[in-house]
Amino acid sequence: MEPSQKFEQSARAISRMMGMIFALFMVMGAFLVYLMIDPTFSAFRPDPKVDTVAVATVEEDDYDKIENGIHVRTGFVEGEGLMTVVNNCTNCHSAKLVTQNRMSADRWRATIKWMQETQNLWDLGKNEDIIVTYLATYYAPEKKGRRPNLENIEWYALEQ
Known part of the structure; x- marks a missing residue:
């Protein structure tokens, strides 16, 4: 294939791509103009078949609700120091990151120190002891x- 043919082929491909991009912008523009004219576009109306009462929302009173010994919003176990942990730990990461870990007090302190040194965690002051204890x-x-040993099993011999 000659260089001029390659150039023409590339130019046609670029032209097609530019045409597709132009068409996309035209469709998006038309849609936006339609929304300016009729902002009650049906896609933005609530579906009358959906029961809006059943949709769960976090009310101010339920924000720190405890059910069955579990803080509903975070999944933390209810106990002394819970809200100190919630207020300090979930500012930066999910409560699941905490609950998936199991550490001794020394390891929790080391983790806090690591977060302070590398992740810009603030000085916890007197709250550090409360958090680590919790x-x-x-x-x-x-x-x-x-797993525990199997008990009360009726064993049998495999036949060959």
Whole structure:
């Protein structure tokens, strides 16, 4: 293929792409003009078939609600120091990041120190002891080990 043919082929491809982009902008522009003329476009109207009462919303009173010993919004276990943990830990990350970890008090302190040194965590002051005590109490390491031995099993020999 000659260079002039390659150039023509490239030019046609670029022209088609520019045409598609232009068409897209025209369609989007027409849609925006339609929305300016008729802002009650049906896509923005609530569906009458949907029960808006059933939609869950967090009310001011329910924001720090405790159900069955669990802080509903975060999933933290209810206990002394809960709100201090919520107010300090969930400002930067999800509560799930905390609840998925299990550490001793020393490891929680080391993690807090690491966050202060590398993640710009502020000085917790007297709250650090409250937070570490809470976390070490409710999110301490669990000794799971292996599954328990099987008991009351009727064993049989495999035939070959």
